[in-house]
Amino acid sequence: xxxxxxxxxxxxxxxxxxxxxxxxxxxxxxxxxxxxxxxxxxxxxxxxxxxxxxxxxxxxxxxxxxxxxxxxxxxxxxxxxxxxxxxxxxxxxxxxxxxxxxxxxxxxxxxxxxxxxxxxxxxxxxxxxxxxxxxxxxxxxxxxxxxxxxxxxxxxxxxxxxxxxxxxxxx
Amino acid sequence: xxxxxxxxxxxxxxxxxxxxxxxxxxxxxxxxxxxxxxxxxxxxxxxxxxxxxxxxxxxxxxxxxxxxxxxxxxxxxxxxxxxxxxxxxxxxxxxxxxxxxxxxxxxxxxxxxxxxxxxxxxxxxxxxxxxxxxxxxxxxxxxxxxxxxxxxxxxxxxxxxxxxxxxxxxx
DNA sequence: TTTTATCAATACAAAAATGTATGGATTCAG
DNA sequence: CTGAATCCATACATTTTTGTATTGATAAAA
Numbered sequence: 001x002x003x004x005x006x007x008x009x010x011x012x013x014x015x016x017x018x019x020x021x022x023x024x025x026x027x028x029x030x031x032x033x034x035x036x037x038x039x040x041x042x043x044x045x046x047x048x049x050x051x052x053x054x055x056x057x058x059x060x061x062x063x064x065x066x067x068x069x070x071x072x073x074x075x076x077x078x079x080x081x082x083x084x085x086x087x088x089x090x091x092x093x094x095x096x097x098x099x100x101x102x103x104x105x106x107x108x109x110x111x112x113x114x115x116x117x118x119x120x121x122x123x124x125x126x127x128x129x130x131x132x133x134x135x136x137x138x139x140x141x142x143x144x145x146x147x148x149x150x151x152x153x154x155x156x157x158x159x160x161x162x163x164x165x166x167x168x169x170x171x
Numbered sequence: 172x173x174x175x176x177x178x179x180x181x182x183x184x185x186x187x188x189x190x191x192x193x194x195x196x197x198x199x200x201x202x203x204x205x206x207x208x209x210x211x212x213x214x215x216x217x218x219x220x221x222x223x224x225x226x227x228x229x230x231x232x233x234x235x236x237x238x239x240x241x242x243x244x245x246x247x248x249x250x251x252x253x254x255x256x257x258x259x260x261x262x263x264x265x266x267x268x269x270x271x272x273x274x275x276x277x278x279x280x281x282x283x284x285x286x287x288x289x290x291x292x293x294x295x296x297x298x299x300x301x302x303x304x305x306x307x308x309x310x311x312x313x314x315x316x317x318x319x320x321x322x323x324x325x326x327x328x329x330x331x332x333x334x335x336x337x338x339x340x341x342x
Numbered sequence: 343t344t345t346t347a348t349c350a351a352t353a354c355a356a357a358a359a360t361g362t363a364t365g366g367a368t369t370c371a372g
Numbered sequence: 373c374t375g376a377a378t379c380c381a382t383a384c385a386t387t388t389t390t391g392t393a394t395t396g397a398t399a400a401a402a
Contacts, residue, residue, distance in 0.1 A: 001172065001290045001294075002175065004173065004359080004360090005267065005360060006359085006360080008263070009267065009269075012276070012282060027377085028378080028379075029377090029378080034275070035269055035275060036268070036271045036274075037270060037361090038270070040362050040363070041360085041361060041362080043379075043380080044361080044362095046379085047380075047381080057379060057380090058369080058378085058379080059367075059368040059377085059379045059380085060369025060370050060371095060376090060377065060378055060379080061369065061376070061378065062369085062370065062371090062377085063369065063370085063378045064378075064379085065379090076285070085358090085359085092179070096179040096180065098180070098206055098208040099207050099208060099209070103207075104206060104207045105183070108309050109309075110305035110306065110308040110309040110313075110316075111182055111183060111186070111305065113308070113313045114296070114300060115174055117316075117317070117320055118172060118292075118296060119172050121289075121292055122172040123172075125285070125289060134282065134285070135281065137281045137284070138279050142281075142284045145281075145285070145288075146284075149288055175389080175390090176389080176391085177389085198347080198348065198349090199348080200347085200348080208391090209392070212390085212391060212392080214349075215392095217349085218350075218351080221350095228348095229348085229349080229399080230347090230348055230349045230398045230399055230400095231346090231348055231349080231398055231400050232346065232399065232400045232401060233347080233399085233400065233401090234347075234348045234349065234399070234400085256388090256389085
């Protein structure tokens with residue numbers, strides 16, 4: 001499994017914004033300093049967040065970025081979606097089509113359902129976890145986080161509580 | 172969630188070898204033709220498989236590649252491991268360290284456990300599914316596949332039947 | 343033996359992801 | 373009004389991933 005750099009740093013920057021929620025805007029330079037990455041990179045991430053309507057921005061002295069919703073209403077899935085390029089479309093069939101237009105295994109494909117199951121679990125977990133959950137876990141340990149995910153898994157083992165947006169045909 | 176090209180095509184090539192198991196070697200050109208990708212790319216994948224001791228090879232006319240174990244004893248995890256570069260080491264802390272040597276969140280990191288949970292589920296599922304399972308699923312539908320994964324999930328919801336090699340510290 | 347089919351190893355090219363730089367526009371403080 | 377701090381947009385450079393090409397070795401068949 002692979003988490004991209006944008007995803008990792010994106011989540012971390014979002015957490016910085018969440019910690020600062022309702023305490024004035026956070027500047028890119030402040031976030032960069034706290035995360036140990038460049039101001040330019042933070043700016044790029046904020047640009048993506050703004051396009052996804054996750055944050056608002058304010059220029060000038062005392063300017064910076066502000067979450068548009070409270071941290072308990074922003075889930076990791078939204079962060080990932082904001083940062084995703086065209087790759088994470090979930091359309092495995094056209095993405096791995098080799099030299100053809102459509103994949104040679106378009107019908108009777110045994111591989112796709114596996115990716116689908118993994119992808120659904122992945123999305124299910126990310127849809128459950130809010131920025132607030134992570135901040136809470138930092139302070140009081142990860143038990144709550146594990147509980148949250150365990151519930152998710154029990155609700156529907158191989159297709160864990162999928163939001164309306166990612167109900168791929170599983171068969 | 173992201174499946175790399177190597178992983179996708181690697182699994183598909185491995186399935187071609189599995190279908191041909193005990194029926195003589197499969198040549199790169201045959202596999203390439205069946206999968207709709209280039210011979211060179213297949214060769215590259217086979218090179219990685221051989222280094223991982225998953226296959227043997229035979230040169231010359233009638234040559235090709237042969238699985239070293241029966242398809243029900245080769246799981247997707249092994250395929251992925253064979254194809255993995257340095258990226259998939261599971262060591263998120265040093266991989267996403269920004270400008271520092273070690274990540275600024277080295278202690279009290281709320282993000283890592285999430286990746287760890289997802290990664291463990293991912294590895295757990297891949298460790299369960301054999302090449303034979305996939306071929307079987309192609310013919311008789313995906314019910315068996317889902318059952319397999321459901322069992323996995325029930326056995327240990329957030330850390331599903333992890334092999335000894337990937338028991339990361341979760342708290 | 344010669345030809346053909348194949349693998350082996352490595353180098354090369356192209357595309358994508360990652361990260362940095364630059365020249366502006368805006369806002370606020372003095 | 374001027375200057376400093378900040379965001380904005382886009383271009384650029386670097387690295388990694390993806391995919392192709394090349395040259396050589398080996399095995400079998402004709």
